[in-house]
Amino acid sequence: MSRKSTTSETTTDAGGPLVAVCQGHRCAGLRRLTGTADQVEHLQEVVKGTAGAVLISSPCMGRCEMASLVAVARRDGPSGQVGPTVWLSGLEDADRAEALNRWVASGGPQRIHQPEHGAPRCLRDAVSGFGPPPAVARRAH
Template sequence: MDWKPPPRSGKDPDGPVLVWCAGHRCAALRRLSGGQDHDEQIRATIRQTSGGVLIESRCLGRCELAGVAAVARRDGRSGRIGPLAWFTGLENGTRFAALRRWIASGGPREADIPNQGAPPILEDAACGVTPPPQVRRG
């Protein structure tokens, strides 16, 4: 039996998408910097953010950039996810806190400009923009 997503009600809020690396290197760097609970803190932030979506990966394959994550904007009506803005060095407590505050405030405001409104401290952590994630269901 093929899985089909539930019909959209049109009331699904827009919100930030966070692609979070939970791979060995990123997790180890966070632990070494005293951020043992970064994974749970980021999950809690997404749960409390209107329209927030978390895509957690065992490894994003960019270990040279660890601790890495990407941010995008999702349109609630269409489900479309915009391009991803990538950030590195998120094991740093100050950068991590800035990322959480930005996500909690709604993240990027426009899907096509994923780093729009990023806190200044994350500008130094920016390491590129890539196409939207390919999400496969089932």
């Protein structure tokens, strides 16, 4: 017997990685110059296929010296709390971009207050710093 979903059933958001990608001129230009211009589109597909993942496409993050820049944090589903971010630079590098995709697909950081936890080695080498959680507002459904 098949079970139909009803409006009284609720789904639990277990949380997941929150990824902010700089789309500023320098970051986008570096991706074009290195042949990784489609990196953001690939990351979008990974995020769509990863439970609880959220992608934020940002205009220039103002850290051009760190280009091509991505920030990653852990988002707790039930509370909506977002932990601190780890800033990753040099994501115009194809190996780093692919490592980011794999890490996000595997659930990204698993510890909300240790955003670099579980990152592949080449991403640990890309860590450029840590920052406060991004301001994310929950949307009403």
